[in-house]
Amino acid sequence: MSVNLWMQISDYFFNNSNDYWVSVKAHMEISFYALLLSALIGITCGHLCVKHKQYERWIVSLFQVLRIVPSLAVLLLLIPIMGTGTGPAMVALVLLAIPPILMNTVAGLEAVPPFLLEAAYGAGMSDRQVLWKVKFPLAAPIMLTGIKTAAIEIIASATLAAKIGAGGLGGIIFTGLGLNRMDLLLVGGISVAMLSVAAGLSFDLTDRFLFKYKFVRK
């Protein structure tokens, strides 16, 4: 049985390596753009939350509610509005990924000690300069953790996007389910898992590289 399964898997790669790489690429692309968009929206909203405290409750709860709705449901709900394809899949992924980025941006910005802001203003920085030279850099490690969480969620959920025709590794899995083919399920599933792990690792490396000051020996 298991020997047979290995044969099937190697057959799959022998015959469909092109399709496989197209799926991997599509999966990475859709994940990347979804992450980019959710980071833009999440960071902007997070910054607004901290700047205008009175909106914080509204913005945070809005995205929290949207997050509770399962991604598959969002995907299916979007079909009547946006049809099928990459568009609605992107919307669902972005909605899913905003909350961790938003929450960590808020947490990171709020963790900047007030006396450092006074030191920055005291040195003659404008609001903008304080934001870009002090607040964001100091919040960045926590923000990056949020982005990493979001990336992993996106990569996992992008699998579902194939259901509405957005392509990606989900396609292989759904075909496997339809044809009852264990080999395809394994190929798809393991590839998604590997992508997530790789994304997680590269965020950890980025963290070490960008925020050296956190790792210097004392």
Place this chain on the structure above:
Amino acid sequence: MSLTAIEFNNVSKKYSQSGDYVVDHVSLSIYEGEFVTILGSSGSGKTTLLKMINRLYEPNEGTIKLFGEDITTVDPVKVRRRIGYVIQQVGLFPHMTIAQNVAIVPKLLKWNKSKISTRVDELLSLVGLEPQEFRNRYPSQLSGGQQQRIGLARALATDPKIMLLDEPFGAIDAINRLNLQDELLRIHGGLKKTFLFVTHDINEAFKLGTRVMIMNKGRICQFDTPSHIVKNPADDFVSSLIYSSREQERFWEGLD
């Protein structure tokens, strides 16, 4: 007569509507070239007084003038770039190296790179830290006293005419402290610079200050030269301060 560098006119500050005045109807004039030290019990409003000068806080009442100019009419960013400020909590930026920390104001003023780097080395040597060794370290790799010296170097970077120093030597050992005091006197250099220096060390206050300001509960008890204060303490608080310092002296003599 020299120019009036800093002038307070009936300035008051409180942090809440119902609370007490933290700075209570203070009027004073500080002339260009003075080295004013500020002494006072904890919570007497020293830091608040300093922060109103560079507009980190706005007074509830009264006006503050720098060289005759009402500071509320000037963009706060401009006011602050003219003033060197050492904050009580040191406040080095943990994500910047020592060189980047010291270079903050010159960079805001868009000095060119080589001028900045020469100046950084000069300042590090000035505060007694070897540039080669410290330039590329992060603040977390320095001791508390070394961090304070960087805080001082950062504030001195553009050689500002007015310096606000909030307990800049609090964490520095006695020997280095004496050196830094002498260095600071040399930087002050007599006529053109105006320093406001908060300290809890009465010896430091009387050694460095051309005039000493003694604060208690938001009010200025006495603001005079060291010798006048010692000869004619204005009230019980000032007397007790001098008395406590004398007590210490007696303790030392007793050990001899």
